[in-house]
Amino acid sequence: MKYKFSHIGIPTTEEKNWDGFYEAGKIHFTDFSKDEFGVEWVKCDADSPMPAMFQNVAHVAYLVDNIEDALKGKEVLVDTFSPGEGVRVAFIVHNGSPIEFMEIKE
Template sequence: MHVGVPIKNKQPNEIYLKNLKVYVTDPEDHELKFEYLRYEKDTPLPEIMQNNPHVAYKVDSIEEMAKGAKIIVEPFDADKNIKIAFIVKDGVVFELMEEKE
């Protein structure tokens, strides 16, 4: 779906996610589907996410795909249509995106 890239510089058209204390861009606005993330110092998101890129995949089941991986952000509703979670598998940060029925 996209590649999330942590950055330090303000980006055009950032959206602020108050509950996560992070600024994000829309990956649909980037030709390579990059999502830039600029974290506030007191973000509740794990340090591994703040310092490493992540790869986002649409999955049928977060529960199934997370088996054998370390869950670093428990599944939550991103909006009315999508539930997401973040995991680390083989040292790589993944965002799992599941459509809600």
């Protein structure tokens, strides 16, 4: 499996200039592509269904060609979902930390 670094996601409780909101997960996020260092800020609403690890621990994200292949044999933290058109993401646990896999279809 080939992994290509995409960004780092940092949980926060502060308000930011949010670029998006994923309704099902009740997640506010900034666009990492606008940040000089590829930082995505994430803030979950109080009633977010997302796991505590996602809400409290920074994650590193990697682009993958096939998300199903990337998840094989891994401990899944958050099942595959689509936060936007043409994008699918999932989170695994690796050495006690969340890792995000992103599959982007043009």
